[in-house]
Amino acid sequence: MVTAPSLDSLRDARRRAERLFERVSEDALYDRSIGERHRLVFYIGHLEAFDWNLIGAGHFRLPPIHPAFDRLFAFGIDPPPGQLPCDQPSDWPALNAIAEYGARIREAVDRLWEETPAQLRHVAIEHRLMHVETLQYLLHALPLWKLRAERAEHPATASEAT
Secondary structure, eight states: OOOOOOOOHHHHHHHHHHHHTTTBOOGGOOOOOSSSSSSHHHHHHHHHHHIIIIIIIIIIIOOSSSHHHHHHHOOOOOSSTTTTOOOOGGGGOHHHOOOOOHHHHHHHHHHHHHGGHHHHHHHHHHHHHHHHHHHHHHHSSSGGGGGGOOOOOOOOHHHHHO
16 A cells, blocks of 8 residues: 655645745746756746646546646647747746746645545655756756855754754
């Protein structure tokens, strides 16, 4: 029997991706750091759309959260056959619209999580962690001036620990 990951495990995977997106300046989220890959903004919506399409729409057969976004963030904007992507930043939704979409999905997926089969929970978490790895090399390809300084996590000093 497969052990089902907890909602905390999903939330941890979400935090890992969020920490990477926080490193990128807002205007750079619409950049394509590697010509053959999607713009970074795609991944913000894709991580949530995948969970919805897998769990909400796929397993539970619930109606779309946002039909256009569900499709857009499932696959992105495909280039013409044999060509590199040619979409423009203006082809993508505003960050606040993507954030609202993601929040609605997270709320729904969180409500459904305990009823979701273990295998689908694993798929959702592994998919997100796979893209955390993808995002790391995409961010590595950005010019340094488009990245924000990483927040340092300082351990408690001896005086704080007592």
